[in-house]
Amino acid sequence: MRGKIYSGPVELRIFSCERPVFAGEVQAVFAKTPLGWFGILPHHAPAVFLLRDSPVRVKLAEGEKLFHVKGGVLRVRENRVTIVAAEVRHA
Numbered sequence: 001m002r003g004k005i006y007s008g009p010v011e012l013r014i015f016s017c018e019r020p021v022f023a024g025e026v027q028a029v030f031a032k033t034p035l036g037w038f039g040i041l042p043h044h045a046p047a048v049f050l051l052r053d054s055p056v057r058v059k060l061a062e063g064e065k066l067f068h069v070k071g072g073v074l075r076v077r078e079n080r081v082t083i084v085a086a087e088v089r090h091a
Contacts, residue, residue, distance in 0.1 A: 008042045011080040012058060014067060014079065016088040026071075028059040029081050031074055040081050049074045055091050056083065066091040 009025035029040040032054040052073035058065045072085030 006018075008079075010040065010042050012083075013080070014069075014083045014088055015085070017084075017086055021088045022058070022065070024060075024076075025060050025076055026060055026081075029074075030057040030059075031069075033084075043075050043079060044081075046078075047076045051083070051085065 004037075009027065010029065012022065012024060012026045012029060013020070014022040025072055026043075030037060031040075031049065032052045033049050034052055038049065051074055053070045054068070056067045058067065058068050067090050068091045069083065069085040070087040072083055072088075075082045
């Protein structure tokens with residue numbers, strides 16, 4: 001479907017080593033790898049990314065949330081994004 005912008009939510013789950021931090025439907029996730037920034041939108045291809053110690057920006061229908069991750073991995077699979085990090089805090 002060339003040129004079509006996908007809509008609809010992405011299911012996001014964020015975990016620190018200690019506990020779940022966030023779970024819910026979001027419109028987009030923006031994070032930073034060692035190679036630079038990237039974005040995850042609905043229907044993104046399956047992928048795994050190593051995250052830098054940096055902010056993760058989450059776009060919600062009602063605004064944005066910002067988290068700071070340290071030592072993390074992001075996985076995309078079947079319109080679900082899972083972030084697991086050594087440390088996660090609200091920025």
